[in-house]
Amino acid sequence: MLNLLLLLLLCLSSFLSSLPQVQSATLPSDIYVLKALKASIKPNSISPWSCLGSWNFSIDPCSLPRRTSFICGVSCSPDSTRVTSLVLDPVRYSGTLTPLISQLTQLTQLDLSENSFYGPIPSSLSSLAKLETLSLRSNFFTGTIPSSLTKLASLVSLDFSNNALTGLLPVTLSSLSGLTTMDLSFNKLTGSLPKLPPNLVNLALKANSLSGSLSPSSFQGLTQLEVVELGANRFTGAVQAWFFLIPSLQQFDLSNNSFTSIEIQKLGNTKNSNLVAVDLGFNRIEGYLPVNLATFPQMASLTLRYNRFRGPIPWEYYKKVSNQSLRRLFLDGNFLNGKPPAGFFSTGSGSSVAGSFGYNCLESCPASSQLCLPSQKPTSVCRKVYGGRTSP
Template identity: 60%
Template sequence: MMQSLFFVFFLLHLSVIVFNPRNLLIAEALTAHSDITALKAFKASINASSISTWSCLASWDFTAADPCAFPRRTHFICGVACSADSSRITQLTLDPAGYSGRLTPLVSHLTELTILDVADNNFYGEIPSSISSLVKLQSLTLRSNSFSGSLPPSISNFKSLQSLDISRNSLSGSLPNSMISLSSLRRLDLSYNKLTGSLPRKLPYNLLELALKGNSLTGCISKDSFDGLTQLEVVELSENSFAGTLGEWFFLLPSLQQVDLANNNLTRVEIPKPGLAGGDLVAVELGYNKIDGYAPVTFAEYPSLSSLSMRYNRLRGRIPLEYSRSKSLRRLFLDGNFLIGRPPARLIASDSQVAGSLGDNCLQGCPGNANMCSPSQKPNSICKQAYGGKLRS
């Protein structure tokens, strides 16, 4: 009798294993109908000829499997992730397989999405405004595609968004002032687009990284835009047309570490003492501007500054001796200015720990065999002209 009961129990246990949907190749429908409809529309909006046989999208076969069914041996092998109960799509992350097409507005039906990433493909057209319905989105990555049009003002609805990367596209228009509403945003990268206008009146308060390189932004770098950004560590605004004075307030941002403002039209930079500022500056890039005056001595006092570039500006006078005494400085680019006198001996010594360039200035005693003295200095006639015909030694 006991053996018979054990055999019945064994059969029941086996039936649970056999008929558990997660142990079948093709399980019953698990994913919400609205999510399946959205995924079908997403795939249909991509040119079939751009879907390679080895790609994620090639494995999306809605007639053979449910997107959230397990195991994923032959269908939906990548590109989607599902909630714990396998009913909702939570991540849509395409592989960089050269997909070409538009981003369907129906992607907004995937209301449980936390990650949307279609980077490094060939998507084109405007970013649909309906995308703002994805209120749980934490990361939106559309980098390196061909999206055009303006940045939808409705992005202000992304209250949970922490990372926004739409760099290397063809976005145009100005940055909406509504960006201040992105209260959770930590990383913003809109570099290498065709954006115009000035910085927003206010930037999101919780930013750690701000990258707007390679656009056509103009105006001054206003204190108001950065007011309250106590956590900001990285600022990359190079290759724009920002002009005017960069005030002390900028370097007083308490968490600032890396600054890249190269290739703009800045004419003046005010540097506070590191005791007033956070003192955590690691790298400063101010090359290819129109900065006039003397090379700022104060930079040498920042205890963590390892890289400084003010190349190809309009600096005059001598190279501060303090630069050669800095214990942290390892890269120094002052080439392409109108600096005079003899460079600090420690900078051009064969055993110098500082790399970079002091070339294309008006220096004396900068030997051609010294790495730091390349390229050669400016002709004497140009130097005299820069100093009104009276070149000081």
């Protein structure tokens, strides 16, 4: 009988050990931080059905299975002892970001996007040595970008877009050697571009108040850079040949700035370029349309609209369209004159291009063609620009 009882106890012990472990395993300091985060958010912005609404601290955050508590927002290490990811749902939680987040030292991902957090970004985030993804996109954060964040050596993706951040970009930005994607668009940042992180692939700084000229020193060594978005800032001066020849560059947007010239007369060899799309619209660029832009073999979209270009549309642009390479060509809002190549308006290859030649000083631009909309500038305006005549 005793042996049977011992056998039953052994079986029961084995069965219990096979059950999911629900006892508290999460490091107490991690639980403390999660409690502080929830406490820093206004209760009326926490819906019962939201991630934070499910956080019930009578249950261990990293325990499994999770059926009614901590159903989302938190991911933990394989041994269920540390919080490794904090991704809140975009339901407009309102509150400040507690500096205690820095105590989640195993965190690799912090994403609070599309909520209503406000106040400064805590400089203590620099203690998150393993952080790879940091996104505070579409909130109401104010103040400057803490320079201490450039100590995040493991950071791969940084997104602070759509906030109200002010001040200069950190001068030590280039120390983020692992960073491949950075989006700081739609803020109120000022000053010039510092030296950028060397392994950037995607750079977005559009819709700020950045100023100064584009300097080669800012982009030095960026051999992997594919996309540059600097539109809607206050950059001035020339867009020079070196910028077009950034080794891996595929597309760039420098529209809505105050650039005054494109200096690519001696552009050099472009046959190995991957440049596909260029947007330099809504600047103050003067001179003739750069013929060299037609030498980029992959060029599919070219926007030079609403500048101060004059002279004829180069025949090389039409050749680029006729060989089915250039698919978008926006030249409207300049002072271009003469007769555009007739092939643009034929039923052949030229008809496949999307864009506009409107609001220039062109002659013989067919009113029936979509390319000629809107209508050309008044003759009086064109004669004033060209000293009493509208054609060469």
